[in-house]
Amino acid sequence: MLGYIIVIGLIIVAAMFVIGAYNSLVRLRNQVKNSWSQIDVQLKRRHDLIPNLVETAKGYMKHERETLENITEARSKAMGADSVKEASKAESELSGAVSKFFVVVENYPDLKANQNFLSLQEELTSTENKIAFARQSYNDQVLFFNNKIQMFPSNVIAGMFNFKEADYFEVETQAERDVPKVDFGD
C-alpha cells in the first residue's frame, strides 16, 4: 500500500516537473518569436524604403549604376531569406550596400538638397537604428532560451519535445559602425 502511494507521489512530482519545464520553454520560445517579429517589422520597412530611395537617387546619380544595382540586388536577396541565419547574413550585406550608398551620396550636393531624399534618408537611418536596438533584445532572449535548452534538467524536456536552439541575429561589426548618420537641418 505504502509502496503504491510513494510510486504515485513520484509520478505526480515528475509530471509536475515536466509540465512546468515545458511551459517555461514554450514561454521563452514565444518571447524569442515576439522579439524576432519586432526586428522583422523593421526589416520589412527597410525593404519598402529602398526602391523609393533608388528611384529618387537614379535621376541624380547617372554615374553610379553599380552602387544602385548592388542595393537592389542585396534587397531582393534579403527578402528571399527564410531563416534567421540566412536573414542575418543577407541583411548585413544590405546594411553594407546602403552605407556605401550614403558615402557616395556625399558627392551629389543636389541630391543631398532634395527634400524627398532627405526624408527617405532619415527614415532609413532610423530603421537601421531600430534594427540594431531590436537585435540587441532579440539576442538577449535567444541567450535565455538556448541556455534553458542546454542546461540540465530542462535539456531532457527540450529533447523530448523537440525544442530547437534559436539562431542569433548577427551583423558584421563593420556594417554596424557604418550606420549612416544624417546631418540635422540640412
Added chain:
Amino acid sequence: MWELIRANRRKSIALFIVMGLMLMVLGYLIGEAYWPRGGGVGGLAVALLVWGIWSLVGYFAGDSILLKSSGAKQVTPDVHPQLFNVVEEMKIASGLSHMPKVYIIDSPAPNAFAIGRTPEKCSIAVTAGLLAILNRDELQGVVAHETAHIHNRDIQFMTYAGIMLGTVVLISHMFLRSLWFSGGRSSRYRSRSGNRNSGQGQAIVMVVAIVFAILAPIMARLLYLAISRRREYLADASGARFTRYPEGLASALEKISGSKEDLKTANKVTAPMYIVNPLKGKGKKLANLSSTHPPITERIRILRSMAGGAGYADYQSAYEKVHGKKSSVLPQSALADKSAVPVLIPGQEEMAGAGQKSSRREFGDVVRAVNQYLFLFCAGCGLKIKVPPEFKKKQFPCPRCKTQIEVPLAEMATVGAVLESVDQGRQETQKDYDMVYRRKRSEWESFRCNCGKTIQLSPHFSGNYLDCSNCRRKIKIELPQI
C-alpha cells in the same frame, strides 16, 4: 533591470517616510502653537488633508497640468519625423512596452522633460529650441535620458516627492507669514485665556514650532535634492547604455548649457523634471546644495570619461575617475550587470559642426508645424514648401521648378492667401552665405571651396545653395548668365 527599479523604489519609500514624518511633526507643532491642549491633532489632520488633496490632484492630473503650464503641444509624426523616430528607437532600446506621447514646447530655450503616471502613459516633451540646436545623435542622447527616467520609474518619484516637499514648504510658509501679520494679537489673547504656567509652556511650544517651520523645508529640500540628483546620474548612465553612444548626450548637454535662454514657463516646482535646470539665473551661489541637478560640466566630464564602454560599470568608473575617489553613484543592482556594452563608433564626424544658420530655419519649421502649417513637397524637384493655414488656393506653381502643386484644402482652414516657401520666401542677403559661386554653364562643372575641397555640380543641380561637405561653409550657387 527589475533589480534596479526595486532598489529605486526602496529608496523612495524611505524618503517618503522621513518626509511624511516631518510633515506630521510640523502639522502637530503648528496646531499646538495655535490652539493649546489638543490643537496638535487638528493641525496634524490639516497637514495630512492638504497633502492628500495635492497628491490626488498630482495622481489624476499631474501630467496634464505640467504639460499645459509649460505650453507643450502634442504633435503628430509629420511635424518632426526625426523626433518621433528617435523616441521610437529609444522605446525599442529600453524595452518599454508603449510608445510615449510626443510634445513640443514653443520656446527657444533648449530643454526637455518626461512625465506620466505609469510607463504605459508617458509623455516626452522637448522645446523647439532644443530641436533647433541639436543634431540627430545629440537629440537621441537627450531622448534616451528622458526614456531612462520613464524606464527607471523616476517620474512618479519626482512627482510625489515634489508634492510632499511642496506641502511642507507651503505649510511652513503660511504659518510663518500668519505670525508675522498677527503675532501681537494672538499672544495677548493667549495670556488672558490661560494661567501663567501654561502661558510659559505655550511660549516654548511656539518657539519650537517656529524653529521647526524654518528648518523643515530646508531639510526636506536637501533630502529631496540629494536623491533627485542621484537619479539624474542614473538617467545619464541608462541613457548612455541605451544609445551606446555617451558622446551624443555629452555634446547635447554642452550645447544646452551654452544657451543663455531661460525657459519662462518653468518654475521651482517643475524645475526638477527637466533635463537641465531651466532656471539659470537663480540660486547660482548655492548651486551645489540647492540644485536639483548635478553641475552640467560634471555630467559632461563623466560621460566623456567613459572610455571602455557604455555600460553601468563604465559610467561608475568614469564617475570615480572624474572625482578622483571611490564612491558609489549608481545602485549596486545596476553595477551587477556585468555584460560588456561596446560604444558605437559614429560613421561620420562631420555633423559635429553643423551650421547654426540651417538650424534657425529648422526652428521656424518646427514652430510653424506645431501651429498647424501644412508641409507639401514638390513632385518635380522635391522642394519643401510651407503653406500657412490661411492659404486658400487649390493649386499653385512651385517657386523653383513651376510644377503645379495641389493643396489638400480639406486639411486647412481657408482664410487669406499667403504663400511662403522655404528658399524663396526668406529674405536672402549676402550675409546668409559664406561664399558665392556663379555657374558658368549648366553642365557638369567643378569648383573649389575656400577650404580647398573640390565640389562637383551636376547638370541637374537646381538648388540655391549647398553646404561644403568638408568645412560646412554655406555656398550660394548662382545661375549661369545667358
